[in-house]
Amino acid sequence: MDGLPLHEIRNRHFDALSRDDGLLWLGQNTNHLPPHPAVVAALHEAVDRALFNAYAPPLGIERLRELILQDLGLDPSVFGVIVTDGAVAGLSHAVRSLLRAGDQLIAAEPGWKWPLVYAREIGATATELPVYDPAQGYRLSPAQLRAAVTPATRLVYLVDPNNPMGTIFTPREIVEFAAIVHQAGAYAIHDCTYRHFAEGHTLLAPLLPRHTVTTYSFSKWLGLAGLRVGAIVACHELIGRLAAAAPNALGSSVIAQHAAIAGLEHKAEWLPLVIAADRAAKRAIADAVASVPGLALPVSPSHGNFVALDVAGAGIRPEALVAAYRAKGVMIRQGSYHTAHFADRFVKVSTTVPAPWIARFCELLPAMVEDARGMNEIPPLF
Numbered sequence: 001m002d003g004l005p006l007h008e009i010r011n012r013h014f015d016a017l018s019r020d021d022g023l024l025w026l027g028q029n030t031n032h033l034p035p036h037p038a039v040v041a042a043l044h045e046a047v048d049r050a051l052f053n054a055y056a057p058p059l060g061i062e063r064l065r066e067l068i069l070q071d072l073g074l075d076p077s078v079f080g081v082i083v084t085d086g087a088v089a090g091l092s093h094a095v096r097s098l099l100r101a102g103d104q105l106i107a108a109e110p111g112w113k114w115p116l117v118y119a120r121e122i123g124a125t126a127t128e129l130p131v132y133d134p135a136q137g138y139r140l141s142p143a144q145l146r147a148a149v150t151p152a153t154r155l156v157y158l159v160d161p162n163n164p165m166g167t168i169f170t171p172r173e174i175v176e177f178a179a180i181v182h183q184a185g186a187y188a189i190h191d192c193t194y195r196h197f198a199e200g201h202t203l204l205a206p207l208l209p210r211h212t213v214t215t216y217s218f219s220k221w222l223g224l225a226g227l228r229v230g231a232i233v234a235c236h237e238l239i240g241r242l243a244a245a246a247p248n249a250l251g252s253s254v255i256a257q258h259a260a261i262a263g264l265e266h267k268a269e270w271l272p273l274v275i276a277a278d279r280a281a282k283r284a285i286a287d288a289v290a291s292v293p294g295l296a297l298p299v300s301p302s303h304g305n306f307v308a309l310d311v312a313g314a315g316i317r318p319e320a321l322v323a324a325y326r327a328k329g330v331m332i333r334q335g336s337y338h339t340a341h342f343a344d345r346f347v348k349v350s351t352t353v354p355a356p357w358i359a360r361f362c363e364l365l366p367a368m369v370e371d372a373r374g375m376n377e378i379p380p381l382f
C-alpha cells in the first residue's frame with residue numbers, strides 16, 4: 001500500500017476486514033446477534049416486491065417516523081423526524097446546518113469524532129473537554145461545560161451513552177445542560193445512538209425542545225449498521241429548516257426503512273434478548289479482565305453495547321493489542337479512534353455479539369497482552 005494516500009489506505013483497511021469471512025467483529029459496537037425473523041421477512045418482502053424501484057418519501061416512511069417518536073416517547077405535536085442514511089448522516093447535516101465558520105462546537109473527549117470533523121471542515125472550532133478521569137465519573141460535568149462556553153458557542157454535542165466510555169448523564173445533569181445551552185443561546189445535539197442499552201436514560205429534548213436535535217440509530221440495537229438507516233428528531237420548526245436542504249432529498253433506503261419498521265414493531269420481544277446477551281458478555285469480559293494484571297474497566301457496567309478496556313497499567317500500547325487480536329481474526333478498536341489525548345489508555349470491545357465470540361476474546365486475553373508487549377511494527381489502524 002506504499003504510496004497510496006491515507007483515505008485509500010483507510011478504505012482498503014475496512015475492505016479487508018469486510019472480506020474476512022471468519023472475522024469476529026468486536027470493534028465497531030455493531031450488533032451481530034441473529035436478527036429477528038420479522039426483520040429478515042420485511043427485507044425479503046421489500047426486495048421481492050421491488051420496492052426499491054421508487055424513492056422513499058423525502059422525510060421517511062410515515063409509519064417509521066411515527067414509530068421513532070413513539071419509541072423515544074416524544075410528543076408528535078412538538079417533534080418531527082427526518083429519516084437519514086444512518087444517524088451519522090443526520091449528524092453531518094445538523095452540524096453543517098447549525099454552524100457557521102467561526103462558531104464553536106463543544107464536546108467531551110473521548111467522544112465520537114465525526115461531528116467535530118464536520119464542524120472543523122466548515123471553519124468552526126471544536127473544543128474538546130477532557131473526561132477520562134475517575135474523579136468526574138468519566139463524563140462531562142455541567143461545571144466543565146459552563147466554564148467552556150464562550151460568545152461563539154453555537155452547538156454542544158452530547159454523546160449519551162458516551163461512545164467510548166459507556167457513561168450516561170443523570171437526570172439532574174441533563175437539566176443543567178439544558179439550562180447552560182439555553183443561556184448560551186446555543187443548540188444541543190443529543191446523540192442517543194446507544195440509548196437502548198442504557199439503564200435509566202434521560203432525553204434532553206423535552207427540556208430544550210426548540211434547540212435540541214436528537215439522533216436515532218438502528219445500527220446498534222437492531223443490528224442494521226450495513227443498511228444505513230437512522231434519524232434526527234427535532235421540533236417542527238427546526239425540522240422544517242433541516243428539511244429544506246437535506247442531503248437525502250430523495251429519501252433514504254426503502255428496504256432499510258421497512259426493516260426498521262419491522263424492528264420497532266417487534267422491539268418488545270427482541271430487545272430483551274439483545275440486552276441479555278449484552279449483559280452476559282459484559283460479565284464475562286469483566287471476569288477475564290480481572291484475571292490479567294494491569295487491565296481495568298473504567299466504567300462498569302457500561303451503558304453502551306461495548307466496554308472501554310484500560311490497558312495502560314499493563315504497559316502495552318492499545319494499537320499493539322488491536323494488532324495482536326487481529327492476527328487471531330478478532331477486530332477490536334484502539335482508543336485513538338476517539339481521542340488524541342487519551343489514545344494510549346484504552347481499547348474498545350463490542351458486547352452485542354454471539355457468546356462464542358466473547359468466549360474467544362476472553363480466552364485469548366492473557367496471551368494477547370503478552371503478544372502486544374513484544375510488538376513494535378504495527379500497520380496503520382483507523
Ligand SMILES: Cc1ncc(COP(=O)(O)O)c(C=O)c1O
Binds near residue numbers: 112159218219225
Ligand atoms: C456516538 C455515535 N453516533 C453515531 C454513530 C453512527 O450511527 P449510524 O450507524 O446510525 O450512522 C455511531 C456509530 O458508531 C456512534 O458511535
